[in-house]
Amino acid sequence: MLRLVSTEAERARPAVLLNPIEGDPTDADSHIGGPVLWPIDEPWPTCDGAAHDPASGAEPFVGAVQLYRRDFPELPFPDGADLLQVFLCTLHHDLPHAHGPDVRLVWRDSTTVFELIEEEPEPSVQEEAYVPTVNVLEPIRFAERESKVSGGTKIGGWTPWWQSAPIEFECADCGAAQRQTLSLATHEPSGDDVEWVFGREGNLNVFTCAEDVRHSIAVHVD
Ligand SMILES: [Zn+2]
Ligand SMILES: [Zn+2]
Known part of the structure; x- marks a missing residue:
């Protein structure tokens, strides 16, 4: 029997648009820009400031996104974890592929x-351009094809390349390929933007190690 599988279909990846809308989330919710679930006895993440541009001192990270597994089972949660928390140091950094937070x-x-x-x-x-407004999420699930990559805030899917040509990232800890895991967007398909701006009105992409998501990440601002 002849199997007809188009290249298009083979290149589909599962993706979830976070679809932020204004709201009033708690630390028990998935959200952008709301309170994060952080234990009293654990040090809050701090940026040492070494890559700040212009140079400045250490600053605390800002809780930017948190995603519970019950809402986003598509994320590559490691064993025992049920919550992904994303922090931004909201100053300009001069990093290899990321002039941004x-x-x-x-x-x-x-x-x-x-x-x-x-x-x-x-x-x-x-x-100010890196500080999120407070949003709840109404996720939209879809199969994303390379020919039609969404530029909205999303998990999974393909990387929206704007200014730069596609780059393949390798894990600095183990050499495995890194995969597109999270994209934070300047502009949402809904028009309800989070009011943060990355690059030239582009995206901030986070790549994680395919072998171990706790390995070093790569950040790309485009
Ligand atoms: Zn910093
Ligand atoms: Zn690795």
Whole structure:
């Protein structure tokens, strides 16, 4: 029997548009820009400032996105984790492929968090373009084809390349290929933008190691 599989179909990857809309989430919700589930006895992530442009001192990261496994089972959660927390250092950084905020991922087991931090530390100075507004998420699931890559905030799918030609990233820890995991967008398909701006109104893409998501990530701002 002849199997007709178009190249198009073979190149489809599962993707989820986060589809942010204004809302009032808690630390128990998936969201952008709301309060994060952070235990009182764990040090808050800090950027040492070494890559700041212009140079400045250390600053706390800002809780930017958190995604629970129950809402986003498509994410590559490692064993024991049910919550992905994405932090941004909201200053310009001069990184190899990213003139923009720096990114830190935390893969957490939410069931082990009992007492929460009282107040999230705030940076002494921030680039307004990198500070998210507060949004809840109404995800839209779809198969994304290379010929029609969404530029919206999403998990999975293909990388939206704007200014730069496609780059293949390798894990700095183990050499495995890294995969497109999260894209934060300047513009949403819905028109309800988060009001952050990456690159020339483009995207901030986060690549994770296909072998171990806790390995070093790659950040690409395009
Ligand atoms: Zn920083
Ligand atoms: Zn690796």
